[in-house]
Amino acid sequence: MRLSQMLFVTLREDPAEAEIPSHKLLLRAGYIRRIAGGVYAYLPLMWRVLQKVSQIVREEMNAAGAQECLLPQLQPAELWRESGRWDTYTKAEGIMFSLVDRQQREMGLGPTHEEVITTIARDMIRSYRQLPLNLYQIQTKFRDEIRPRFGLMRGREFIMKDAYSFDADEAGLKRQYDKMHTAYCNILKRCGLAFRAVDADSGAIGGSGSQEFMVLAEAGEDEVLYTEDGKYSANVEKAVSLPPDVEASPFTAYKKVDTPGTETIAKIAQLLKCSPTAIVKNVLYQAVFDSGRIALVLVSIRGDQDVNEVKLQNELTKLADQYGGKTLLSLTVPDAAAQEKWAAKPLPLGYIAPNLEDSYIKPPKPMPAGAIAVNPVAPKFLRLADKTAVDLKHFVTGSNEAGYHVVGANWGKEFELPKLVVDVRKAIAGDRALHDSTQTLKTARGIEIGHIFQLGTKYSQALGATYTNEQGEEKPLVMGCYGVGVSRLAQAAVEQSYDKDGIVWTAAIAPYQAIVVIPDIAKAEQVEAAEKLYAELNAAGIETLLDDRNERAGVKFKDAELIGIPYRVVTGRSLQQGKVEVVKRATKESQDVPLQDVVPTLTQWLSAAVNA
Ligand code: ATP
Ligand code: MG
Secondary structure, eight states: OBGGGSOOOOOSSOOTTOOSHHHHHHHHTTSEEEEETTEEEEOHHHHHHHHHHHHHHHHHHHHTTOEEOOOOSEEEHHHHHHTTOHHIIIIISOOSOEEEOTTSOEEEEOSOOHHHHHHHHHHHOOBGGGOSEEEEEEEEEEOOOSSOBTGGGBOSEEEEEEEEEEESSHHHHHHHHHHHHHHHHHHHHHHTOOEEEEEOOOGGGOOSEEEEEEEEOTTOSEEEEEOTTSSOEEETTTOOOBOOOOOOOSOOSOEEEEOTTOOSHHHHHHHHTOOGGGBEEEEEEEEEETTSOEEEEEEEEETTOOBOHHHHHHHHHHTGGGGTOSSEEEEEOOOHHHHHHHBSSOOOTTOOOTTOOGGGBOOOOOOOTTOOOOOOBOSSOEEEEEHHHHTOOSEEEEOSSTTEEEEEEOBTTTBOOOSEEEOOBOOOTTOBOSSOTTOBOEEEEEEEEEEEEEEETHHHHHHTOEEEOTTSOEEEOEEEEEEEEHHHHHHHHHHHSEETTEEOOOTTTOSOSEEEEOSOTTOHHHHHHHHHHHHHHHHTTOOEEEEOOSSOHHHHHHHHHHHTOSEEEEOSGGGGGTEEEEEETTTOOEEEEEGGGHHHHHHHHHHHHHTO
């Protein structure tokens, strides 16, 4: 392609709309253009990158025995009602764009395709002989993200590869899952990216396991905890570890003490000269279920520890049926405005004890006989204890009175241990690992580009997708699902590889592998040599750009660096010796190569780079 004929517009300045380097660079280098919040046009250079990534994904999926298909983006509401996800996806989480067609039928734009694929399986899979099966597609997904940001990283319209496997049993699912794991590692290696596969939160769906694939980069939205022996890595949302050892409480007798101005653990520990590990901290949350009911949740946890809200959400989701619902819609720390709605009197914030009386919650308004109570707030606190709080002896905790704590308290004596003991503790860097306590957890930031998930029978049961086994029994299909964010991966590649001058693509996914630059188009010999090389390189299968614009050489070199093409060939001064200058983008190393050696040299470099 000739730059003179391309839609080629680069910007010298960083666009104000972008925060992270990859987003700035993709905008500046003319790869993408914002059309609306989280909605981008993929310009010709970007589209080539996306096609390269897609092709690598496709080849690895095919090699793993999956089959490509293309499913509809417009999906009928009934399917989502069958799985029970219509209301959560369109109303509660509101992630699904929905519409009403001219015949008043409700439809959604696919954020994911479990419902569609499971209906197909229900209709078409009858027998164990048709199993195993793995179907995938590469397609635009729609999600009305609350906070679309960072360009293609979190878009509202983005490209995903999604695959769904169907098996007769858990063992079959495990085999497909392992194949997908291998395929994902291959995809990332071929793209030339540094990554880590980590244990991931499977939400309330449960399932036997899930892993995320993280491209390592500072701007990543996710935190990964790992050990250096390579045996453990997990998303912080899911991570487990050994908490630090407890330091014995200095208090042996129970008493209430005057502790003014000690709303935080640090302050109370300092005042009482005790370790935060001798304190029970009581954290208040407000949980809203899909039934509309609200639970006020009081979590007792060891003072030096924090609550992992993802783990807490999972525990609360398990309790949804007690609140007449199926799932949890939101979990928040109630602010003053929220407290005002349900608190009967001001809460002793910073001094809450595990036994905060239920009378802090307003009773429901008295209703005329026969009317349904309108107060959605459950009248009692839902009390949970984190495992770290359970074994504490003679601990310090709040007194339910501002300015006072109690010391020397014990479960089973002054306080009743909550019946629900859970693990909702947040693992952090520096904690000792569970598998080997000599290993400590290290932290890294990552961009989640893929997620593999053992779904089990959640969707097949909900939609009645069954098969007949060898014994003639009807069984639900055992499913897995596997996603790769193709457009997010392409941007993550930039986030991992750029310098002050621009993008540094790896050879495997660069839009073009080489760019031939004519420093001065007024010089016939420069043009002639460049045209010849351009034709030869393309003929040799090296995708090559020709910068034949009427621009200064400096502008051309800057642009070539900005767009990140791996090899730049310059038909400049060294032509007099029958040579051209070849510059490697990543290292800026430059060497003069005889004209006739350019094609073989680049062919060799590229094959080494792609197979590295
Ligand atoms: P996230 O936690 O980042 O929102 P997710 O758990 O919702 O991701 P999945 O539903 O598992 O993601 O989707 C599979 C893959 O699609 C993700 O691993 C990610 O790479 C990509 N993806 C998800 N949401 C977006 C988005 N809004 N923009 C771009 N890519 C996305
Ligand atoms: Mg998401």
